[in-house]
Amino acid sequence: MSPLRSKSSLAGLWFLAFCALALAVSQHFELALCADARHATLRELVRAERDAEVVFVGSSQTARGVMPALFDQRAKELLGRDVRSVNLSTFGNARHISYLTLERWLERHPSPSVVYVECGVLSDVPEYPHKTLTRFGKPLDALAMAWERPYEFIDGREFVRFEKSGAGFDMGGIFHAWSVAQLNVDLALDVLGRGPEDCVRTLANFALERGASPYWMPGEPKMRAEIARQVEERGYFRIELDSAEGSEAHRSVEKQAAAVSYERALAAEWKGSDDFADPARFRVTRLYAEKLARLCRERGIRLVFLDQPNFRGRPLRPAQIAFYRSLGELFLQDKSVLYREESFLDSGHLSVAGAEFASRALAEHFATLK
Amino acid sequence: MAFNSTEFVCFFLLVYFGYWALARQRRASIVWLVLASCVFYAGWNVKFLGLILVSASLDWICGGAIHRSDSPRVRRAWLATSLIGNLGLLGYFKYFNFFAENIARGLAAAGFERASTFVPWDIVLPAGISFYTFQTLSYTFDIYRRQLAPARTPLDFFLFVSFFPQLVAGPIVRATDFLPQLDTPARHDEGRVARGLYRIVTGLAKKVLLADVIGKHLVDPVFADPAAHGAQGIALGCSGALFQFYLDFSAYSDVAIGAAACLGFELCENFERPFLAQSISDFWRRWHMSLSNWFRDYVFLPLGGRGAHRLEFLRNLMGTMLLTGLWHGAGWNYVIWGLMHGVFTFVGAAFGTPARREERAAPPLWERVARRAGVFGVVAFSMLFFRNGTLAEGNRGLAGSLEMLRLLCTLSPGTGAAVMSSAGLVALCVAALIHFTPRAWPHEVLRARWLALPAVAQGLCLCLFAGTLGALSYAKAPFIYFQF
Structure with a gap:
């Protein structure tokens, strides 16, 4: 008998067939495997029944830095009518996930009038994928990724190494091109191979929770009592500056405040080479900004890029500003207010006070849009 | 490409x-495997593919030259070339920073202030270098000893060096075992x-269901905060770490041996239920067998083996175990770990009853159990140093090991803030149960059903x-032995 028709070979082929079937079936469980809070948040947000006029997408900077309730309230004051916004940002979301999030939202809801997409020095730096990707992409997204090869580095360590010493011996770029292709194929296969995992998780969830909870092995949330108290009192949860977690995080702000004065930070301009101008760099940032712009254009949505500042850090590069302005509008927050210590929880994220200011400022910007 | 990834399954x-x-065309199938x-x-x-090519080419040339020559001097010169080349590569990539840092520290202590400014070089350790270097070296040694004829073609030899199932973390295959399989x-x-x-399936299960669970829920918390867990927790953590390392590494070997078997190749076994060992030397005949056999054949025996008297035995054994420790990593933790095993082995072999099973009558059950418990305890104790030398979570280096040793010796009760979860303990019990269960069950019953x-x-x-x-x-935790 031919080796290819042996029992083990057939078992291998059946395995592939079952995996493909599982992948096809799992497409019906929207975000079935909410393996952590981010997936769960996205799932809930995307499934929310209410539509929105304004949508925010981005990373933890926007998740913490924009408060939809305050935005809605201020917009109502200014426009004299109800405005509803939704913040679809979750921690660790790179631009790619923002794009996928918006796509999923638009599959279930009418187009909003405005979409704010986070950009900024912190959002645009890492050119490596985030773990959320494999939990949020669909097979077609995976194939597109293998084809487009947006990611260059597997993690931050490799990125830093590359920044420090360059590609080194690279045979005319062949080695780097191979690594990039291999990384993206690997990521795509992770998405394509998740079908059996999704099915097993869903089955286990059904058996254990009788379908009551969509989440896989929910862990005990940290600070459950504090979250409940704050939600009861004011409708949302934020880490307060005077809490243990808040003061721990705030140390980076104090350190930065000691190193860079308020005046110096306000006057700062981008120094050094403008690496954003190099078309070979920031591939994932550019690619998915362009895709977002295309998506918004097709749906008649106004696209605004929202610069999320870091505390007294580096400003946007000139090429970054030009790039975003070529795709849509760019909204810059008023740093003269935000560069105060109480506005930031840590050097990358706004505090409650900072988020309140930023949300109102955004509503004021929204009110000026025609 | 980790074995526990979708990418590897597709590949x-x-x-x-x-x-x-392609199997009917032998050349084509070998080319296929080399490409794969x-x-x-x-x-x-x-980039490091080139390094394997350099290492393999060097030994191909040296092996051929040794085989062709009848002059002992010429043969020795080619052997030295191979040794210097291979150990030079290994030394640069794996040990340069360790030795340079320690020399700089020594010089700084002696008053050479400039030495204190030494900054470690940014050297990336190529995956599997310790494994394939030892494989290529064994090829040259075997030809030198006239135990092996050179491979027929460079392609055969390159496949022996780079055969993917065992390339990154062993088993360390001998050319005498592998090359004849290419001739048929x-x-x-x-x-x-x-x-x-x-075997692939059971290996992956061992890794994900047992090793990773023990690591995450039992070992990592203890090594991250030993003071909170106290002496009892540390003892449990060390036992867990020993099981975790065994399960993780033997799982890799299972997948490697299973993958090779699917392609019609037979690789040597790497583990033989090590916790059934009744002495430390017996343990080393069951643990990472391909490495311990390598050191036995190419270091310990050429040094003189057990020698004529105990001091000679001690010297040869300590030298071998020191190198075994250093093979695992460039750090004092590994040096101490290797020397500890040297001392334990020496004490057991020189003053105990004969270690070889065939040399002694079967001891009574209580003695066998006591011996096994003793060996397990001693090896688990050495994990205090070994685990803190790895890149695993909570690695606290030599200082951490000494601190844990202090807590253990003072029978510290712990601060009561221990975060060990029951999942780790359950996995450890299951692993122990499987390990100590007679082989016929469940392995063979399950396999027959499969x-x-x-x-x-x-x-x-x-x-x-x-x-x-x-x-x-858990986020596709990598196999631990990749870092060696």
């Missing part, structure tokens, strides 16, 4: 079907392939198994 299926499609091995390694770091036509033996597939299933049921089981492993795996 392996492609290699498997391609290989058996290159792609596999390029998944780690494509590839024959698809369904029984062997099916057993190989079963082999009896029709192909479609095997495919379905594999799919469910992949899904379960995916759902339970």
